[in-house]
Amino acid sequence: MKTVPVLILTVLALWQGIIWLGDMPRFLLPSPAAVAEALWLNRAEIARHAGYTLTEVVLGFGLGAALGAALAVAMGFSARLTGVLRPILTFSQTIPVFALAPILTLWLGFDMAPKIAMTMLIVFFPVASAFHDGLSRTPQAALDLAQVMGSSRLRIMRHLRIPAALPSLATGLRLAAVYAPIGAVIGEWVGGARGLGALMIHANGRMKTDLVFAALLVLSVMTVIFAQLVARAVARIWRRYGV
Numbered sequence: 001m002k003t004v005p006v007l008i009l010t011v012l013a014l015w016q017g018i019i020w021l022g023d024m025p026r027f028l029l030p031s032p033a034a035v036a037e038a039l040w041l042n043r044a045e046i047a048r049h050a051g052y053t054l055t056e057v058v059l060g061f062g063l064g065a066a067l068g069a070a071l072a073v074a075m076g077f078s079a080r081l082t083g084v085l086r087p088i089l090t091f092s093q094t095i096p097v098f099a100l101a102p103i104l105t106l107w108l109g110f111d112m113a114p115k116i117a118m119t120m121l122i123v124f125f126p127v128a129s130a131f132h133d134g135l136s137r138t139p140q141a142a143l144d145l146a147q148v149m150g151s152s153r154l155r156i157m158r159h160l161r162i163p164a165a166l167p168s169l170a171t172g173l174r175l176a177a178v179y180a181p182i183g184a185v186i187g188e189w190v191g192g193a194r195g196l197g198a199l200m201i202h203a204n205g206r207m208k209t210d211l212v213f214a215a216l217l218v219l220s221v222m223t224v225i226f227a228q229l230v231a232r233a234v235a236r237i238w239r240r241y242g243v
Contacts, residue, residue, distance in 0.1 A: 030210035035217065038210035046199065050218050053195040056112055056184040057226060060119020064180075065173060067120070068127030072169075076135040076161060077153065086132075093125055097183065101190040115187035115195065122183040123176040127169070134168025135161050170234040177230035181223045 012032050018024065019031050026034060039046065075082040097118065104114040138161045146156045188197025196215045203211035 027207045027209050030213055034210040035213040038208070039214040039217065042211055042214065046196075046215060046218055049194060049196050049199045049215070050222060052112075053181065053184050053188065053197070053219070054222060054226075056115040056187070056195065057119055057180050057222075059112075060116040060183060061123050061177065061180045061226075061230075063116070064120035064123030065127050065176060068124045068129075068172070068176075069131050069169065071124075071128045072131035072135060073157065073162070075132050076157060082132070089125060089128065097122060098186055101186050104187070105191040110191045110193070114190075115184045115192065118187040119180050119183035122179045126175045126179070127172040130172025130175070131165060131169040134165025137168070138164045166238060170238065173234055174227065174231055177227040178223065181219060181226070185219065 015029075015032055019029055022029075030038070071085070075085060100121065101114070101118055104117050108114040108117060135157075142160055142164075143156065146160055151159075184195065185197035185200075188195035189201055192198045196219045199215045200212050203209075203215065
């Protein structure tokens with residue numbers, strides 16, 4: 001943790017050095033001081049847009065994680081369903097998410113719905129894939145013992161396979177938490193008047209690069225905090241199940 005402040009100071013020094021040595025104009029690369037000034041002067045506007053983006057991220061993450069986990073459990077119950085859906089899920093990841101944003105905006109409008117849908121799409125696959133992999137790696141000896149003792153498939157899933165797969169689910173959730181804001185911001189870039197992505201687009205159009213960097217900084221900090229909160233929530237689940 002002690003290296004983090006040193007790393008930040010190093011990046012800021014290199015940033016300022018590039019501006020001095022390259023004589024970069026402010027509209028191309030603003031100085032750290034200019035970004036800090038833009039952040040302070042526009043703090044109310046940035047906070048408003050950040051709150052809108054955070055709402056999209058939280059809703060999209062929750063829905064995407066729930067749907068991904070539910071599908072993983074469903075595939076865990078049925079090998080036939082797994083054989084049908086697994087190739088479809090894999091193929092869906094070959095489609096660039098950015099290419100879907102205009103279509104979702106066309107279908108769902110310019111409000112919050114397409115941004116939530118974009119976030120759901122980004123969150124859904126890593127959660128479903130990681131959780132299903134965990135469910136598939138339950139020790140066979142434990143499964144055989146449970147079946148010999150007369151446990152039903154539902155009880156085996158609830159008391160054996162899901163607890164054993166929680167580390168895999170945790171990995172998927174942590175990864176999805178980092179990527180979730182990307183979906184919201186991409187949706188805001190394509191269509192929308194609110195959110196940090198929309199603020200970046202509007203500021204860039206007015207050549208206010210310092211405001212673009214300020215919004216990007218807030219987005220980065222928000223992503224880190226959100227990922228940490230998800231990690232802490234996952235850790236609590238681990239302690240509850242004794243994982």
